[in-house]
Amino acid sequence: MAGRGEESEGSGHIGRLPEDCISHVLSLTTPRDSCRAALVSAAFRSAASSDAVWERFLPSDYQSILSRAVDPVEFSSTRELYFRLCDSILVDGGRLSFQLERSTGRKCYMICPRSMRIIWGNEPQYWRWISLPESRNVHDPSLLDVVYIVITIPLSTWKIALLGIRFAEVAVLLAVCWFDIGGRIDCQLLSLRTTYAAYLVFKFASRSFGLGPPPQLASVKLGAYASEINVCLQDDGDGNDGDDLEERRRRRLRDDGWMEIELGEFYNDEGNGGDVEMGLMQVRALHWKSGLIVQGLEVRPKI
Incomplete structure (x- = not known):
């Protein structure tokens, strides 16, 4: 019936x-x-x-990805493996974080701060590196709690809330006038025939300053393609990012408690374009800048 x-x-x-x-x-x-x-x-x-x-649904090179994992990835079925990879895992000695975009299965990567280009990054009077070895296992439920770290520098004492750390270290900007950071990743690692966007993932210390208007210059380059846009990591204290609407480009709070700002987008065709280069700089207005906490540079598909 x-x-x-x-x-x-x-x-x-x-x-x-x-x-x-x-x-x-x-x-x-x-x-x-x-x-x-x-x-x-x-x-x-x-x-x-x-x-x-x-x-x-898994990428064709998933076995290679698993072989690059810092820690073994345990799973009992292919479906479980898929959703396990939708959470981030560290690969390539911890230099990169890998995950799948949940709804499509396309590949996402984040570049750790130590693998980024950070001008003056090795000068302790300008940048400080905070080691957090316990944070490498981002699936530990205890890491859902906010970790408070107090660091003391000559300028002031900051309280920094760190949540959902992917890497063992973060980079903390103490004070610079010449601000220039960036990174690169081989587009062969990414999903083919996919439009990607590049993001800086960051937080602010409680007494950050100098990171609002005038805007920073964000850039993305792949082969002959290049884009540059103006962005502002912070507003000017009055809720304004400046007169240019491009300065308000997709800065948002992430689900993991960090902030991100889009630096631009690119199309990865057949993966033969070489390295994708991403950058953010402010080298024209040489005022002091302080209080930026960098988790990494992320590339993920535009959905």
Whole structure:
């Protein structure tokens, strides 16, 4: 009778297809669609959990990525591995953080501060490096609590709230006039035929200053392509970023408690463009700048 059995669960006659057939169809969709399909019926739920589906959603080089992991990645199924990689893991000796974009399975990377270009970064009177070895396991529930670290420098005493750290160290700007930071990543590591955006991930110390207007210059370069935009890490204290609307470009609070600001975007075609170069500088207005805390540079797909 109509309305009973498989049809009563909303799948209709398609629910009578062999499970491997349903799995093949789901593997041609997206991770998000597959999860939604699992709600249709028991047959769809079983098919949507199969290794054949989630193997298709993983990047083709996922075995290589796992071999580059700092710590072994444990999983009991391909589906579990997919969602494990949707959280960040450290790779390449901790120089990079890797994760999958949850809804599409495309690759995201973050460059650690030590692998970035930070002008005067090795001069202790200008920048300070804070080691947080316990923060490398970002999946430890205790890290959901705010970690307070008090550092004392000649200018003042800052209280810094650090949440959801990916790397063992962060870079803290003490005081510079010439501000110039950046980094690069091989586009072969990224998903092909994908539009990416580059972001600086940061926080502010409680007494930061000099990081608002006039704006900083953000740049992204890949091969012959180059973009430059004006951005402001901070407003001017009155809630204003300046007169140029570009200075307000996508600065937001992240779910992990850090801030990010978009530096620009690029299209990764076949992965043969070389290194993607990202930068942020303020070298024209030589006023003092202080209180920036850098977690890294992230590249992730535009959704």
